[in-house]
Amino acid sequence: MAEGSVERTLVLVKPDGVRRGLVGEIVGRLERKGLRIVAAKMLRIAPERAQRHYAEHQGKPFYPALIQHITSGPVVALALEGRSAVAVTRLLTGATNPQIAAPGTIRGDLALGLTPNLVHASDSPDAAARELALYFAPEELLPYARVGEEYF
Ligand code: CMP
Numbered sequence: 001m002a003e004g005s006v007e008r009t010l011v012l013v014k015p016d017g018v019r020r021g022l023v024g025e026i027v028g029r030l031e032r033k034g035l036r037i038v039a040a041k042m043l044r045i046a047p048e049r050a051q052r053h054y055a056e057h058q059g060k061p062f063y064p065a066l067i068q069h070i071t072s073g074p075v076v077a078l079a080l081e082g083r084s085a086v087a088v089t090r091l092l093t094g095a096t097n098p099q100i101a102a103p104g105t106i107r108g109d110l111a112l113g114l115t116p117n118l119v120h121a122s123d124s125p126d127a128a129a130r131e132l133a134l135y136f137a138p139e140e141l142l143p144y145a146r147v148g149e150e151y152f
């Protein structure tokens with residue numbers, strides 16, 4: 001199998017993760033995997049931004065609860081970089097429903113509820129580009145590999 005290309009993806013530690021004091025645990029798992037944090041910020045998501053983020057889910061039965069939850073307190077937004085970062089981050093995050101997420105994943109080990117499922121992670125490179133732009137200006141993304149350094 002060919003080595004994946006270097007990608008960027010968006011992760012949100014949702015308000016339940018912040019409230020439960022799991023920011024370090026979640027970010028630590030992603031960092032230890034080898035994903036690089038190229039931007040990070042804590043913010044409270046306004047309803048307008050939440051609606052843009054989750055536009056694809058508008059009209060679904062769980063949409064009101066989703067918007068209510070994601071705007072209910074501060075989140076930590078991360079831009080992560082690495083080979084196949086989108087798929088690798090989704091693997092570490094686990095299935096959307098924590099009740100069936102595999103042990104060893106963030107949701108499988110640490111969450112039980114479907115709406116308070118601790119993290120959001122972009123599901124494709126296109127979604128990642130769109131979602132990263134919702135939370136970070138281009139100049140806020142700070143790659144820290146040295147010029148000429150081999151990417152691992
Ligand atoms: P997230 O990865 O942030 O994307 C959409 C969110 O909607 C999802 O995580 C869940 O928190 C929430 N959600 C609630 N119910 C459902 C459902 N039945 N299917 C998918 N997502 C759901």
